[in-house]
Amino acid sequence: AQKITQTQPGMFVQEKEAVTLDCTYDTSDPSYGLFWYKQPSSGEMIFLIYQGSYDQQNATEGRYSLNFQKARKSANLVISASQLGDSAMYFCAMREVQTGANNLFFGTGTRLTVIP
């Protein structure tokens, strides 16, 4: 079974608007971490935001926030006030602490295009 599912291969958003990128996960480990990475056309993996399974509040980092719904096993990324530079691939990933040998599992990604 897929550990991380990203159902949106591509998304478009108007500049200055907000956009939500979906991510659902599957784990039986009570202790896990969820990550979002950005990969621009240059290819590097850029860490955006992290949410721990025991964190009570949703994570925020500048214009990025993570909408964490533990019961639904979803960890959607919200980008507010989109900029042209946000056009990139976005990957959701999960680490299972107890069962996963500290490995990071990725979804298939969502390509975001910001329209001027």
Place this chain on the structure above:
Amino acid sequence: DAGITQSPRHKVTETGTPVTLRCHQTENHRYMYWYRQDPGHGLRLIHYSYGVKDTDKGEVSDGYSVSRSKTEDFLLTLESATSSQTSVYFCAITGDRGVNYGYTFGSGTRLTVV
């Protein structure tokens, strides 16, 4: 100071030849990983290491081997390259186990097998 470097950055090789990719870190991190990235698949784990001489297989390990003789270096070897191994390869590192420890990725190696 990148903390993690991959070499080479680009390589073209012929089917059937051996290829070794190198990942070098200066962070003294315990865990090191090799991923491959292909369109429609995201990043998939090939092999990982949890210490010197301690390695294990990931989800797509067939056709690959690894070695880690010292903390700072993690080598990925394709014993006999095939066209299906054409991909972008990423190395990643992280510290001790714990939910909050982040990962750092190398810049990637683009490998083409012709």
